[in-house]
Amino acid sequence: MLRLLASLYFFVFFSIIAINQSSEYIWKHWGNQTPNELGYAKQVADNLRDVLNTVGIENYPNKSSLDIININDVAWFPEQRTALGKGEVVISFDSNDNYQLFMLLADEISIVKLGPFEPKRPSIWTKYGFKLVSFSILALLLVLWLRPLWRDLEQLKRITEQLATGQLDIETKPSRFSAISTLTQHIQKLALQTASLMQNQKHLVNAVSHELRTPLARLKFALAMLAPKDPQQVQAMSQDVTEMELLIDEMLSYARLEFSEREMSKTNIPLSDLVEAQIGKCLGASNKQVEHSIAQDIYVFGNDHYLARVLQNLLQNAEKYGAQKIKIELKLRDNHVILSVSDDGPGIPVDKRDSVFSPFTRLDSSRSKETGGFGLGLAIVTKILSWHNGKCWVTESEMLGATFNVSLPAHRNTNI
Template sequence: MIRLLISLYLVVFVSIVLINQSSELIWNSWVHQAPDELRHAQLVAKVLQESVSDIHQLPPQVTTLSSDDVAWLPEQIAALQQGDVITTFTEQGDALLTFQIKGEESLAQLGPFLPASNALAQKYLFKLLSFAVLGLLLVFWLRPLWLDLMQFKRVTAQLAQGQLDISIQPSKFSAISNLTSQFHAMATKVANLMSDQKQLVNAVSHELRTPLARLKFALAMLAAKDPKEVQAMSQDVQEMELLIDEMLGYARLEIAAESLEYHAFDFSALVHGQIEKLQRTNTKELNVTLCPNVTIYADQHYIARVVQNLLQNACKYGHSKVHVTLLVSHGEIELQVEDDGAGIKPEDRDKVFSPFVRVDHSRNKALGGFGLGLAIVQKILNWHNGRCEVSTSALGGARFVMYLPISERVKLLEVTP
């Protein structure tokens, strides 16, 4: 940053000095010294004053008058007595040049002449050109910096989309070339980590399932010899297999973010369908209030996963009642899922969205799960610019509220006939 500030200061300082010096030189030679009838007449009048010592030596075009013929101001009289050529103007705006003849009281007057041209427009035009030159110099200085920043934008977009083949070519003249090189090294490392994660997921998916399958087969063969021991070992194997499935599913979410398929669909119908599936295997009392025809623009498969996880979570930890409410409020879609379980303590509410976290004794391993359901909910909602919040339910348990913004595309669909 120090190099960037010093570079900017030097460019601005040197540019201003050069522009000021060159503009003053050009102004003096182009505008101030430009030919002008009045300025030329003033020079002629000065030469004529110095060369004439008698009123009879004046050309016939020169008017002579007495100093009493004009009501001169005191400073004008003093200037005439000092031998200066003074300029006065007629009612029409024409200029008259007057000087006193040496050794006499008479005055000589030349004119009328057109007044000196107004250089105000030229002055502002010249200032505008000077600032334009300064801006052009700053553009040349900023161009390498802008190119590097655009590379930052391109690489971050590639990483967000899962494109791991990245490359950066830092400009040698950029003030942040060192930062660009460091960013390239960091981006390359991130890309390698993402690539390693993909390879690890694939390896776990293939390599761990094979020994688990052999263990299940061996346990099945030993079941007749020691049924109780074999049953306990089988439960451990099933638990390990379920854990691997959960871990792989969570790890695949990072890869899945690259291929989300967004489209508009009826969110009310999706929630209703998930509730119907849950009622087939659930005995708890479900109280459902759904706002009809709520359309969202999202990936339907993963949003269904979010709704499924929230409903299963409430049914798993609730005692007997679960309330589900869908409404639209303040430009957002809210899905509220409440249960009458033990609830979640306020200090633990931020932790429940972290992977492999079970913060309450009521939400323990005996009830199933490995603490990944709510982490998956949070990750999917982040993809859709949504969020999930936890509070205390009116039923006494936990209240999860899922928020999704109403997409501009959905608004456009609503107003389009």
């Protein structure tokens, strides 16, 4: 960061100095014509002095138009007095920037004063045009300085987007002219290491899927052979093996979500119909009272398969921990779709409502092992909603249980 600030400071500092010096030189020799005008006026004054010295002041035809003063009537600066003695034309300016010319005649007493003359003013368009060109050059130099920095920032943005979507084939092209080249190289190295870890995780998931299922299958076969000798003990062991299989399935399902977003396609989805379909499945498999209030013609942009998974997990959660009643509500609020799934179960303490969305989190006081589950259902809900720019949070229901609220951006129905 210090290198970036120092580079920007010195670049702007030296650029302003170079532009100012160049502008002053160009303005003096091209934009501002006053020096040439004064040079021409001095030549005219020299010619007039030669004429006056030749014919004399008394014989000059336009003597009345001349302003003749005595050299001693003016308090000259020493350098001006010396210049007059050498026969030079002395120029002075008044408070209005008008100039006057003084020249000493041959008698070394008489001074001819010409003026005051108003110098030719440069056009306002020339003045501001010159400023515009100067600032445009500075802006161009800043663009040249910022271009490598912009390319590196765009590359970092592309790398983070690739990592977020599970694309592990990351290519990097660091720019050695950028002020943040060192930082870019470190982040690119970190991104490559992250991509490598994600690739290793993917291989590990595939290995677990194959290597763990094989011994579990052998255990199930061995338990089946031992069942006649000790049925009760074998039944308990079989339940443990089945639980291990379910855990592996849940872990693999959650791990695969890390690599599913890239292949996920999104369309305009009638969420009202999707929620009603999932409620219909819940009614067929539930022995609890299910109430629902579903607003019609609500659409979202997303993947219907994964959004259905969100609804299934929330409904299964309410089915497990609700006592007698489940309530589902879908409504539209401020261009956002709000889905609420409430139950009359034991609820969730306020200090633990955020932690329930973490993987493998189970509340021992209210979520006992007998109810099933491994603490991955809500983590899957959070992951899928993040792909759809949505979120989920917990509040207390009006039935004193838990209410899981889902918010998604509403989408216009493009099929009309």
